Amino acid sequence: PMHYADRVTRVEPSATLAISALASELEAEGADVVDLSVGEPDFPTPENVVEAGQDAMDAGHTGYTTSNGIPELREAIADKLQADGLNYGPENVIVTPGAKQSLYEITQTLIDGADGQGPSARGTSSRAGDEVVLLDPAWVSYEAMVKLAGGSLVRVDLSPYDFRLEPALPDLENVISDSTELLIVNSPSNPTGAVYTDAALEGVRDLAVEHDVTVVADEIYGEITYDTDPTSLGSLDGMAERTVTVNGFSKAYSMTGWRLGYFAGPEELIDQAGKLHSHSVSCATNFVQHAGVEALEHTETAVDEMVDAFEQRRDLLLDLFADAGVDVPTPDGAFYMMLPVESPDTEWCEGALEDAHVATVPGSAFGAPGYARLSYAASEERLREGVERLVDAGYL
Numbered sequence: 390p391m392h393y394a395d396r397v398t399r400v401e402p403s404a405t406l407a408i409s410a411l412a413s414e415l416e417a418e419g420a421d422v423v424d425l426s427v428g429e430p431d432f433p434t435p436e437n438v439v440e441a442g443q444d445a446m447d448a449g450h451t452g453y454t455t456s457n458g459i460p461e462l463r464e465a466i467a468d469k470l471q472a473d474g475l476n477y478g479p480e481n482v483i484v485t486p487g488a489k490q491s492l493y494e495i496t497q498t499l500i501d502g503a504d505g506q507g508p509s510a511r512g513t514s515s516r517a518g519d520e521v522v523l524l525d526p527a528w529v530s531y532e533a534m535v536k537l538a539g540g541s542l543v544r545v546d547l548s549p550y551d552f553r554l555e556p557a558l559p560d561l562e563n564v565i566s567d568s569t570e571l572l573i574v575n576s577p578s579n580p581t582g583a584v585y586t587d588a589a590l591e592g593v594r595d596l597a598v599e600h601d602v603t604v605v606a607d608e609i610y611g612e613i614t615y616d617t618d619p620t621s622l623g624s625l626d627g628m629a630e631r632t633v634t635v636n637g638f639s640k641a642y643s644m645t646g647w648r649l650g651y652f653a654g655p656e657e658l659i660d661q662a663g664k665l666h667s668h669s670v671s672c673a674t675n676f677v678q679h680a681g682v683e684a685l686e687h688t689e690t691a692v693d694e695m696v697d698a699f700e701q702r703r704d705l706l707l708d709l710f711a712d713a714g715v716d717v718p719t720p721d722g723a724f725y726m727m728l729p730v731e732s733p734d735t736e737w738c739e740g741a742l743e744d745a746h747v748a749t750v751p752g753s754a755f756g757a758p759g760y761a762r763l764s765y766a767a768s769e770e771r772l773r774e775g776v777e778r779l780v781d782a783g784y785l
C-alpha cells in the first residue's frame with residue numbers, strides 16, 4: 390500500500406461534500422432540488438469578457454506568460470488596488486489560477502510547521518507550528534490550508550455577536566499575542582455576508598501592529614456589498630507592510646470556471662511567494678488573463694446589475710424568513726446568509742434536503758454549529774420555492 394504524507398492525512402475532506410453528494414443522488418432519482426448550497430453567482434460571465442477571452446485565444450495568446458502574470462493585467466489590478474487606497478504597482482502583484490491558489494501560496498509562504506521544518510512531524514516536534522488566527526465562522530479552506538502548511542489554529546467565534554467583528558475585538562485581543570504569525574480576515578465574509586466596519590478593521594490594525602502580526606485580507610466579495618463601501622484593510626495606516634490582499638474574478642464577474650485571482654503585498658513577499666508560484670503553476674492561463682483585463686476595465690454596468698439582483702434577493706429572503714418568524718442576521722455583502730436552525734445543524738441540513746429537497750450547507754462546516762448557510766445566488770422564484778418547502782416540511 391502507498392504511504393500518505395502526514396500533511397494530507399491530517400486534512401479533513403470537505404464537510405459540504407456529503408450534502409452535494411446527497412443532492413446529486415436525489416437529482417439522479419428525478420427530484421427537483423432547490424440548491425441553495427452553491428458558492429457561485431448564477432449569472433453568465435459578461436459577454437464582453439467572454440469575447441475578450443475568445444479574441445485573445447484567436448490572437449494566439451496561448452503560450453506561457455510571465456510567471457507573475459501579464460503586465461497589462463497586473464497594471465489593471467494595481468490601478469484597482471490604488472483606487473482602494475493601496476499604494477501598489479504591478480511589481481506587488483501575483484496573478485493566480487483563482488484566489489484559492491493565491492491563499493494556498495500565501496499560507497505556504499508565510500507559515501512554518503513545527504521547528505521551522507515545514508509540515509510538523511507529529512509527536513517529534515518540540516514546538517507547534519506557526520500560530521494562525523481565524524475568525525469563525527470562516528470559509529472552509531482556510532483551516533485546510535493552514536493545516537497543510539503545518540500551522541496551528543486559534544479561532545475566535547463571532548457567532549455570539551451576530552457575526553460582527555467589532556464587539557468581538559476583546560475576544561480577539563485575548564488570543565492575539567507576540568507568537569501569532571498570521572490573522573486571516575475575510576470581509577465581506579463567506580459564510581455570513583458580514584462586512585466589517587471601519588472601527589472593527591482599525592481594531593484589527595491596532596492589534597496587528599502591536600503584536601507584529603501579518604494579516605491576510607481576503608476581499609474576494611469586496612465588489613458585492615449593499616449600502617456599504619467597505620474599506621480595504623491594507624489601506625489603513627500601518628497596514629501596508631503587513632497586509633496581503635487577496636481578490637479574484639470568480640464572484641464579482643461571475644467567472645468561477647475561468648480560474649483567475651490574485652494577491653498583492655510588499656515586494657519581498659512577492660519575491661518569496663513568486664518562487665512557489667513559478668515552481669508550481671508557472672502562470673495563470675494566458676487568454677484568461679486577457680479576459681481579466683476586460684473584466685476589470687469594462688464591466689461596471691454588469692457588476693452593478695448583479696449586485697442589485699443579489700440585494701433584492703437578500704431582501705426577499707429576509708422578508709420570507711421574517712414572515713416565517715425566523716430572525717436572521719442581515720448580511721451586508723456577498724450572497725450568503727446564516728439561518729439559525731435546530732441542532733445538530735448537520736442533521737437539519739440532511740433532513741431539509743431529504744424531506745424538502747432544499748440543499749444548504751451546515752454551519753458547523755464553517756465553525757458555526759446551529760446554523761445553515763444559504764446562498765442566494767438563485768432566482769427569486771427558486772428562493773420563494775425553497776422557503777415555502779422548508780416551511781411546509783416543518784423546518785422553519
Ligand code: PLP
Nearest residue numbers: 428487488489528579637639650
Ligand atoms: N475566498 C473565499 C472567502 C471564497 O468564498 C472563495 C470561493 O468560494 C475563494 C476565496 C476562492 O475563489 P476562487 O478560487 O474561485 O477565486
